[in-house]
Amino acid sequence: MGKWLLPESLADILPAEARRIEELRRLLLDLYRTYGYELVLPPLVEYLDSLLSGSGGDLDLHTFKLVDQLSGRSLGIRADMTPQVTRIDAHLLNRAGTTRLCYYGSVLHTLPRGLWATREPLQIGAEIYGHAGPEADIEALQLAVESVRRAGVPSFRVDLSHLGVVQALLDADPAAAGLSDVIFGLLRDKDVPGLAALADQLRPDTAKALQVLPTLYGDLDVLQRARDVLPALPRIAQALDALATLGRALGDQPVGVDLADVHGFQYHTGIVFAVYCPGWPNAIVRGGRYDDVGEVYGRARPATGFSLDLRELAGLLPAPIASPAISAPWGLEPALVQAVRTLRDAGHIVVQVLPGHEHEQQEFLCDRALVLRDGNWQVVPLSSPQAAS
Known part of the structure; x- marks a missing residue:
């Protein structure tokens, strides 16, 4: 290896x-x-x-x-x-x-x-x-x-959820609270058959609500459907209100709702969001x-x-896009050193070409060159004939 x-x-x-x-x-x-x-x-x-x-x-x-x-x-x-x-x-x-x-x-x-x-x-x-x-x-x-x-x-699209919805269902059913880790895992995987298999261990209203949660996804209209099909628990109503407020705050940004998104359930306590x-x-x-x-x-x-x-x-x-840069010859003459320093102080990228490497490909796009003309160091476009002087 x-x-x-x-x-x-x-x-x-x-x-x-x-x-x-x-x-x-x-x-x-x-x-x-x-x-x-x-x-x-x-x-x-x-x-x-x-x-x-x-x-x-x-x-x-x-x-x-x-x-x-x-x-x-x-x-x-x-x-x-x-x-x-x-x-x-x-x-x-x-x-x-x-x-x-x-x-x-x-x-x-x-x-x-x-x-x-x-x-x-x-x-x-x-x-x-x-x-x-x-x-x-x-x-x-x-x-x-x-x-x-x-x-x-x-x-991109923003997806919203609220862990208060699931938590309200679990807190209202002692049997569900004891299966919380299993239920959160099934919701995360959108495993409706797995949730249905728990029905005989839960209250009927809890079992029905958990099985419908994975279907409650889409645009903000899902919130009204959730109010219609989920139990009328105060914490669920508060969570749905919070999601509606958050959705309105984003204006014309594309927003979705997924009430079975329980990402970070061991950590998060309310609103959760993701950008896709x-x-x-x-x-x-x-x-x-x-x-x-x-x-x-x-x-x-x-x-x-x-x-x-x-x-x-x-x-x-x-x-x-490759950053534009200035190609300059290598040298220690005071006038050249000062010209390079002045350009760099002004924020320009100056690549000094080491001896013997004049024709190698540079990482930067050297579209200009620092050349000596009439006794002064000047920056000229590389396409200009002056660059060869």
Whole structure:
């Protein structure tokens, strides 16, 4: 086996892609700052009990574990940065009011989370802490949509769900509550026959509602159909009202509803949303509400937010155009050195051609050249005869 081979679902990021990813990172962080989000950078590795606190078994399955040689304690390489940011809000910042935080960095997964997915996403996201009202959910969703729009994705759709619908059904039926993990798994897989097989263990109204949930997907009109066929429980009505409010807040953005989308059920507590792009099998953005997760760090707080993978987002965009640059000869003459420095200080890319490599292909599109003419260094188009002088 060649020493240059990488483990499955891991890959190097080569120049053009790396440049696109870095441009996206800067673009999105600048966007989040205009909304008032402050940047935090948690460590790549933490004690395992802190990293997985309140996050559910799914994150545990995707987390690489190792032993700290200094303390002997178990460490985890983060598979998601959101719990770390929640720890920062709850334990380190400890602010009384609303806190807006954003973040970016590599995360590592033991298994790819979807078709074509990498095991080393470059995660970026934003979180709002301290406000339990729908305004925070609306802001998080609008910012997620604006992130995709600013990145240049030409077409995408937002899907909404609310875990309060399923949770209300389970809480109203003691037998269903005892089967919650099984029920959530069947709903996630849209397994209607599997849900029907549980009918003799549940109340008739609960069994009927669970079997109809996978059929409740489509545009926002699904919400009215859900009111007609689901039990008249106050928490279900509140959840459907919240989804309607969120849908209206997005204006003319294409929106769908999927009431059987229980992604992150061990973690999220209310609204959940995802952004999908035609031709791509995975959600390119996932987010939602996850109240009181900070309680394990000593402070329960309302929380909502989203995250996405910069590598995945970059892969959905057209191939980047090579950056225009200026080709310059190699030399240490003071006038040449000063001319190159002045151009670079002005923001131009100047590629100095090393001796013997004058005819090699450059990574950049050198459409101009720095040439000596009449005793002065000047920039001329490469198509000009002056470039050969």
